[in-house]
Amino acid sequence: MSGNFHSANWETLSLALVSGIWTATVEVANPGEYEYKFIADGVWLIDPLNPNRSGTPPLDVSVATVVTIQTCDSVGAHKTDRP
Numbered sequence: 288m289s290g291n292f293h294s295a296n297w298e299t300l301s302l303a304l305v306s307g308i309w310t311a312t313v314e315v316a317n318p319g320e321y322e323y324k325f326i327a328d329g330v331w332l333i334d335p336l337n338p339n340r341s342g343t344p345p346l347d348v349s350v351a352t353v354v355t356i357q358t359c360d361s362v363g364a365h366k367t368d369r370p
Contacts, residue, residue, distance in 0.1 A: 290323030
């Protein structure tokens, strides 16, 4: 997965397969919108579980909106608040 989680420059993160879902834990400093795409076998893909997108295909990206700084179990698929 690659995204703009810490600056305008995109960085690449590794994913882990957990219960059949590819997941990553990403710490962000501020609430806001973060763009990302998956990379599988050299092919850039949008998140099929996240309907929030920006841009026009094939240059579109998935967008995760962080409202408060808490833990997000899997970007785009679903968020869970943790104490």
